Amino acid sequence: MSSLMWVYVLTGIVSIAIALLLVRLTHISAQVNPETEPTKLKGSDPHLPASERLQRIINEEIGKVAGSAQRSREIGKLITNVFTDELNEKIEQNKLELRQKYESVISRKTENEEIAWKKYKKIVNEKKQTEAVIRSIAEGLVVVDAQGKVVMINPAAEKLLGVSRQDKVGKTLTEDMRDEQLVSLSQGSPDKEDKEIELVSKQDETKKVLRASTAVIENENGQTIGMVSVLSDITKQKELDSLKSAFVANVSHELRTPLVAIDKSLTLILEKEAGDLSQTQEQFLSIAQRNLKRLSALINDLLDLSKLEAGKMEVRRKSMAINNVIQEVIDSLNNWAKSKNITLEKKIEDMLPDVQIDPDRLAQVLTNLVGNAVKFTPNDGKVTLEAKFSDGKKELEVSVRDTGIGIAPEDLPKIFSKFYQCGGERMISDVNGTGIGLSIAKEIVELHGGRIWVESEKGQGARFIFTIPLISG
Amino acid sequence: MGEDKKILVLVVDDQADFRELLTFWLQSKGYAVITAENGKMAIDQIKAKSPDIMFIDLRMPVMDGIEAIKAIREFNKELPIIIISSYIDDPRVKEAVSYGISGEFFKGGDFKDGLSLLETILRTHKKLKR
Numbered sequence: 071m072s073s074l075m076w077v078y079v080l081t082g083i084v085s086i087a088i089a090l091l092l093v094r095l096t097h098i099s100a101q102v103n104p105e106t107e108p109t110k111l112k113g114s115d116p117h118l119p120a121s122e123r124l125q126r127i128i129n130e131e132i133g134k135v136a137g138s139a140q141r142s143r144e145i146g147k148l149i150t151n152v153f154t155d156e157l158n159e160k161i162e163q164n165k166l167e168l169r170q171k172y173e174s175v176i177s178r179k180t181e182n183e184e185i186a187w188k189k190y191k192k193i194v195n196e197k198k199q200t201e202a203v204i205r206s207i208a209e210g211l212v213v214v215d216a217q218g219k220v221v222m223i224n225p226a227a228e229k230l231l232g233v234s235r236q237d238k239v240g241k242t243l244t245e246d247m248r249d250e251q252l253v254s255l256s257q258g259s260p261d262k263e264d265k266e267i268e269l270v271s272k273q274d275e276t277k278k279v280l281r282a283s284t285a286v287i288e289n290e291n292g293q294t295i296g297m298v299s300v301l302s303d304i305t306k307q308k309e310l311d312s313l314k315s316a317f318v319a320n321v322s323h324e325l326r327t328p329l330v331a332i333d334k335s336l337t338l339i340l341e342k343e344a345g346d347l348s349q350t351q352e353q354f355l356s357i358a359q360r361n362l363k364r365l366s367a368l369i370n371d372l373l374d375l376s377k378l379e380a381g382k383m384e385v386r387r388k389s390m391a392i393n394n395v396i397q398e399v400i401d402s403l404n405n406w407a408k409s410k411n412i413t414l415e416k417k418i419e420d421m422l423p424d425v426q427i428d429p430d431r432l433a434q435v436l437t438n439l440v441g442n443a444v445k446f447t448p449n450d451g452k453v454t455l456e457a458k459f460s461d462g463k464k465e466l467e468v469s470v471r472d473t474g475i476g477i478a479p480e481d482l483p484k485i486f487s488k489f490y491q492c493g494g495e496r497m498i499s500d501v502n503g504t505g506i507g508l509s510i511a512k513e514i515v516e517l518h519g520g521r522i523w524v525e526s527e528k529g530q531g532a533r534f535i536f537t538i539p540l541i542s543g
Numbered sequence: 544m545g546e547d548k549k550i551l552v553l554v555v556d557d558q559a560d561f562r563e564l565l566t567f568w569l570q571s572k573g574y575a576v577i578t579a580e581n582g583k584m585a586i587d588q589i590k591a592k593s594p595d596i597m598f599i600d601l602r603m604p605v606m607d608g609i610e611a612i613k614a615i616r617e618f619n620k621e622l623p624i625i626i627i628s629s630y631i632d633d634p635r636v637k638e639a640v641s642y643g644i645s646g647e648f649f650k651g652g653d654f655k656d657g658l659s660l661l662e663t664i665l666r667t668h669k670k671l672k673r
Contacts (some may be wrong), residue, residue, distance in 0.1 A: 326650075326651070327558060327629075330650050330651055331560040334561065334564040335564060338564065338654075343571050345566070382634075406590065455579065
């Protein structure tokens with residue numbers, strides 16, 4: 071019995087010793103914060119970490135119900151650990167979620183920024199490219215705003231105009247420039263026609279010819295916000311043009327000179343000024359002269375073409391009855407028509423007034439039309455020349471109708487173009503020409519203020535019609 | 544100075560063939576003809592022989608028609624001048640007209656036209672002189 075008592079006492083002492091040791095340990099562990107006083111070690115102490123406070127509160131509460139302090143502490147610790155773990159896990163999870171959200175926002179933002187940057191770089195590159203293109207094109211380029219102030223001018227234009235960009239941007243092109251022709255570049259009318267500008271170089275007094283193609287720049291509302299002009303140096307081209315014209319004129323003259331001498335000689339012989347002729351001699355000389363006239367006509371066409379191209383074709387009007395011109399043409403072509411047994415018929419309306427025409431030029435038109443008609447009409451046909459009032463007596467209508475092979479529909483629109491010759495049946499080996507007769511005819515009629523056109527069906531003959539306005543008086 | 548004295552025509556052209564042809568034609572129509580092959584020689588002929596009328600080409604070496612007409616008008620305002628034009632609407636014809644000419648004969652045209660032009664001008668001129 072006494073030994074049992076001893077065991078009890080000993081166990082109690084050991085328990086107390088362990089409890090003291092634990093208290094001591096707890097005290098030491100609580101001394102993380104050295105200023106913490108043991109008396110204040112209460113669950114409400116705000117200086118303690120939350121988990122510690124929680125543990126204390128739990129310890130206190132459990133201590134009220136649990137038997138031993140140590141057990142209550144163990145339970146408390148266990149509960150606290152569970153809570154803390156749960157809490158930490160929640161916190162970690164929240165942290166992770168937040169971080170992920172934040173990262174996705176950041177990455178989206180970066181992505182957008184990258185796109186914007188790429189776009190910006192692309193635009194800058196494109197701008198540089200465009201500028202490089204504008205800088206390096208051989209044609210001059212000038213852009214002016216609605217006030218006529220220069221917005222952009224490329225090096226080619228600086229060179230062509232003899233100005234520098236620094237001096238011109240923001241100013242009108244014509245400032246400090248005497249050349250009035252340039253005004254058209256900055257002020258110009260809104261028509262898109264090309265203009266030719268002549269400049270005299272400041273350095274060496276040479277003349278420069280520029281072609282300016284100007285277009286109006288409009289914004290999306292259709293308001294004019296400026297003009298862009300493309301300048302090209304056509305000095306060389308102009309020189310070549312005039313050289314060519316001079317050459318053609320000269321060659322034509324040289325070609326014609328001997329022809330005139332031959333023609334005059336033949337005329338003198340044929341008119342028997344140099345003595346009598348046998349019938350055969352007369353016949354052959356007539357053939358020679360007829361062909362000579364054809365040759366002359368071809369050469370005249372060439373000369374006319376050069377004038378036409380140079381815009382130098384002129385008409386010298388005289389008051390004259392159209393009948394005279396028609397009769398003259400019939401007289402000159404009658405022999406040829408007769409050789410094909412083609413009748414040249416004339417139908418002139420009564421009381422036609424005199425018209426203001428260039429008789430030589432109009433005879434040229436009619437000779438061409440009647441000549442074509444005779445060419446393309448088979449033997450025994452008929453060519454009718456008609457003159458009448460049209461458009462309520464405001465104009466004179468002259469027409470040449472044949473009974474020939476007609477013109478294919480595909481040829482009709484092109485028939486008045488330069489060098490155009492119809493294909494197919496109209497290409498008969500003995501029927502040839504320069505292919506410019508009708509384009510010259512058109513030009514002459516238009517110089518008289520009239521119109522020319524053709525009506526035809528294949529195989530039904532052709533009818534060429536032109537009008538001459540009657541100048542009221 | 545009798546009425547049967549032939550009218551003297553000066554033909555100025557650098558082309559010998561044309562000169563010869565025109566001369567032959569005019570002679571066959573009863574005119575007396577002297578010739579020159581450029582403007583300078585034409586002036587000499589006018590000074591030496593006082594022709595009644597002159598045909599003159601515009602394109603010539605040494606001294607062309609325009610220069611010649613200008614020079615002739617310096618000392619002779621009376622001489623009727625017919626210019627010979629090589630082709631229709633030769634721009635130089637206009638210039639020649641401004642120095643005072645009586646007519647224009649188209650080289651490619653008929654000699655008969657040239658003759659009738661000559662006769663008309665001579666008649667007009669005679670009336671003016673009276």
